[in-house]
Amino acid sequence: MIGPPTAGTPVSARPLAEMIVEIASHYPESRSAVLPALRLAQERYGWLPPEAFREVGEALGQTPAYCEAVASFYDMFHLKPVGRHLVEVCTNISCALVGAQQVLEAFESELGCRAGETSDDGEVTLSTVECLGGCGWATIVAVDHRYRERIKPEDVPAIVEELRGGD
Amino acid sequence: MATDARQLVLADAGSRDLTKLAEYEAVGGYQALARARAMPPQAVIDELIASELRGRGGAFFSTGRKWSFVPKPEQNPNPHYLVVNADESEPGSFKDNEILARVPHRFFEGCLITAHAIESTHVFVYIRGEYLGPFEVLRAALDEIGARQDILGEVTILLHRGAGAYICGEETALLESLEGKRGQPRTKPPFPAIQGLYASPTVVNNVETMATVPPILELGAAEYGKLGVKDSIGTRVVSVSGNVVNSGNFEIENGVTTLRELIDDLGGGIADGRELKAVIPGGSSTVILRADEIDVGYDFDSLLKLDTAMGSAGVIALDDRCCMVQLGVRVSEFYEHESCGKCTPCREGTRWMTAILRRLEAGDAIQSELDLLLSVCDRINGKCLCPLGETAAVAVASYVDKFRAEFQAHVDGGGCPFGDDSPLHGVVAPVAQHTLRRTAEAPA
Amino acid sequence: MAAELVRLTIDGRSVQVPKGTGLVETAMAAGIEIPVFCYEPRLGPAVGACRMCLCDVEGMPKPQAACTMTAQDGMVVGTALSSPKAAEAQRATLEFILVNHPLDCPVCDKGGECPLQDLTFRYGAGNTRMTFPKRTFDKPIPISPLIALDRERCILCYRCTRFSEGVAEDGQLIARNRGSQSQIATFGDEPYRAPFSGNVVELCPVGALTSTKYRFEARPWEIQDSPSICGMCPVGCNIHVTTREGKVKRIVSRNHHEVDRGWLCDKGRFAYSHLDAADRLADPLLRVRRRGFEELSWERAVDEAERMLRAAGSRIVTVLSGSETVELAYGLGKLLRRGLGAHAAMLPEEIDIPLEAFRLPLCAIAEAEVVVVLGDEPVVERAPIVDLWIKEARRNGAEVLYELDEERVRGVTRAILVWSGPGGAEVAALAQRLGLADKEGSGAFYLPATANGRGVADAWAAAADGEVENPDPIGLLIVSGDEAASDPNVRALAERAEHVIAIAMFRTVVGDWADLVLPGTSYLERDGAYVNLEGRLQRLRRATIPPAPDELAWIAKLAERFDVELSPHPSLVFAELAEIAYGGLPFGEVGERASLPPPAPGPAPGARPIDSSQQVVARDAGEGLRLVRYRPLFSGPAVERVPELQFQRPQPEVELSAADAAARGIGAGDEVTVRSNGTSVSLRARLSRELAPGVVRVARDHAGDLEPRVEVSRG
Ligand SMILES: Cc1cc2nc3c(=O)[nH]c(=O)nc-3n(C[C@H](O)[C@H](O)[C@H](O)COP(=O)(O)O)c2cc1C
Ligand code: SF4
């Protein structure tokens, strides 16, 4: 019996509610499915609009308010729209010590937006994040949740190119 | 991955692809489980107590004793739960990341042995949401043993992904999160062993702790006890990062390898021919050490003598370009961002610390603010609901304590003597950036 | 079970308490106050969030949160009074709380009755050491028409959100974000729309959550509190009525732990402004042919009344609202029954249900193992607080059934029956059959439709000196109270009566069908007693002077003219009534916190009312689903006159059991059509676990002309 789908898996066509109920059935108490359910909803919508909270709440017998309370506690949930791609640069100690800030600035100039913002074409959202648990392979940049290791400023143009060109 | 010591947790991972069940079984995988299942649960617990294994998540509490606190099924009919803490989020530690990615089966074997010992058939692995790679490795490994009744037996293992919150590494916050709530710590007592997940008896253990259990049963407590030093028996996977040449995880024998060896030998010394300035020995939550303090064994007691700890075994080396005030700012920003917001001293205190440190770094602070910083740290320390706030205060206070002159220079010189020579200069932290996810206007 | 006692030392004082007593309460017992913000036992287990209660406990290196600890034998505790460690911890917490607090006490409604203000005054440092800007928010923001939120003042004790999640279980008020960005909020800034929302205003230990109706209305040192009883439903919550210069400014709880636990519903808390409604009657009105109504003096009004009474003689029918005090009902009864032999009365519903043998305090529900809720109407709409007790029971592990399962009930010792709806005649019999009288902790409650229906019935009966026979034609119809006056059945009856006297507060509820209109008073303006649904006599106190004389005053005048002896003073009337109905219970004994008489065998004296209610539903198993049309909590003459309460009126919804919904492929929130032969209404579907299959519920406001049998379909 395995856990909920990952951010990587293609968004299924099944109705959200159905998938959520399915996940909830794996837990002794259905409320435990709130996080996986919110993740599913975010995959569906790209972020968490009010409808998402209504749907998740409906499926799990919680109020939309409750779902928002939970979602807003966790960094990985987006309560505002984000770009099609997400670039997250770890700027915690170990990455910073080997130049994470320069990597971040490289992304800022490539994308033409600051940390916390989305590029004008709406493609890429750039963000700093706290320690990603890859300090030994600093600087870590999570591109659409996949870790890229030992990133240097000179690697940045290629990554942005890839995101802009790709899919 | 280099190592000098006997490997247990990561044994054979260098030479074979142990993410494959067949490979793992080829090196004797899951035989410890068979052995354990042949023993009565209490005997397994006794073996662990004898082994003196202490938790690898940070608190360093005796694993066997923790298990022994769980009431027997006849004492408490509720289901018993094993919850594995794979939320590894402490800045500087990335050991669980590699353990999950390289020896998932050893990890699961440890989980299944533990489940047998505490008579549980429900295992939850709470893995931090960002660990997508390790999650997929675990999922594949679980698929493999899913087809093997002889391995899984009656046990169901559920992988539960977090969603980005350092505090969910704290065991009671983790349980709240696993119950689908905001991850805010609970007051203790009651302890999880008595009232944990769904108010039922629950053992919470760290990933490395789990991966250490099979070798212990293989070797036996006596043999295992020969590794390491008193009060810090066995091996430990240590994460070395920062300004070293050769950063990465190294499995060492506790106390046998010194902190300096970790940095100079395993870590290959300081990069770019710089000088070592300071070492964070056990993740950002631990008291910092000056370069001249690190000729000590990497073990509980030796570090305790220096008022610091192995914590989550995240060793961060800082070279002589680093500004300690900038370090303070960045560390404080981290804790401010990660404070759960439940208890007052942590919620308000970490924010206050950050504010003072920023003023110091900018050269705006007056003399009294340096003492104010220490006073605020002191007022946080010991007043919080969980250790997050406390460790933040203790860590930051230690920077001032050990590098007072440097802080003083910021006041006297009305600015930072290092400026942008320091790699920590002007680093943008999540709390500082235009915020993405906040639903409300950020504080002015 | 008598808990074992433990002895401990607090600030050097030795104190003995039952083992397990909370440390905060233990200190209280020793006369020592441990300051708290987040601690509120009624909200469930302590959370230890605010850290205001830190104490020095011997053997523990760090200061401990007293609110999370219980008394242990031999414990040695130091509070800020005696322990420097505790004092420093307390100063620390207070400083952190104040770091972001605006300190705008002079313009804060809480000012003068604010724990934070008091503690700051007592322990706070005179100066601030903060050298950076405070957190600021837009303020105050209305989280509903009733409640304003000032996030800058919020100290994040999470009392309000814990109430919403853990007591009212409405899940509407939440904490959003994390860490220092945490803030109290509602979903997407929808209003906090829930029957008990107002309690968070009282729970908030600072001025963060305030009543929009009370904002800037008064300062604590200019107000008076009268201890009284809420007259809005049969629970009879204990209240303080706050007045300033004779005007009612707010209503707060007076915590009767057996009755209301310190909670109020929003109707009881906020409906008080009906007193000043635009159409409030002050002077009597007489209908003059073609010229409509004209005002007249009280003297003339009493003459007119006397004339109508003499003309009708015994051919009088009296309609009572159930909002009369027992004194008023008895007085009216004595005048009409003894003075004129007019015995016919119409009570709002069948309420003489002999439950005395099954009597329990409401708080017993929380301890029950099984709670059976029958009678089809939503408990929260009839007797809101009872709903909170049932929720607490469920949280305590009780099984709550909405269909009778005799086995389950017989299988446990503590079983409680709650009848929510008309037709409660069966309750006593059922309780008898289930043997609830003989089991400690078991019992039965009937939830009447009116606040004092029980007391009124008793009082009317006590005034009897003859048998009821229903006059036809009706010479005079006396309509007492606005509830009765707004009942369509009563109006129908009025059309048939030769003359009508209406006693009412509001001009617009009495139409042209009345000949004489005598201004009435509100429960907030009366002295007297109500009998709540437990059978508890509770005392109302006049909190403010009504614009018209007390009913009893002019009833006494009239009585005199019919040689009936009746005092205009409630206390004396009560004494007389008590001799007959309440075993001579002295007025004084109906105390501040009234006690509940012990269970007594045998039925109480009861009126034999004409049953006005076509409410009593035919239980025949006909086609389709049985429609229960209920009167919602937020309705009635008082609520209609409080603009701030209008958003609480029921949604256009139909409640279905999960089973019935599934059978029809209906999901929660779906648009559905409810049909009975002829008419249909379209409503939103709400799935309810509190409903037996075969039954659907629609608030009266939305039920249109639907008949008792309906079908429900999608779209
Ligand atoms: C703020 C905070 C964060 C923590 N993060 C982790 C973590 O990421 N992983 C972990 O195993 N333990 C973490 N811990 C320790 C856990 O609370 C707990 O002690 C541990 O998981 C127990 O496992 P062990 O006995 O095997 O070490 C954290 C503790 C605190 C106070
Ligand atoms: S609004 Fe009041 S009750 Fe709610 S958290 Fe803030 S201070 Fe506490």
Ligand code: FES
């Ligand atoms: S009252 Fe104890 S922590 Fe708030």
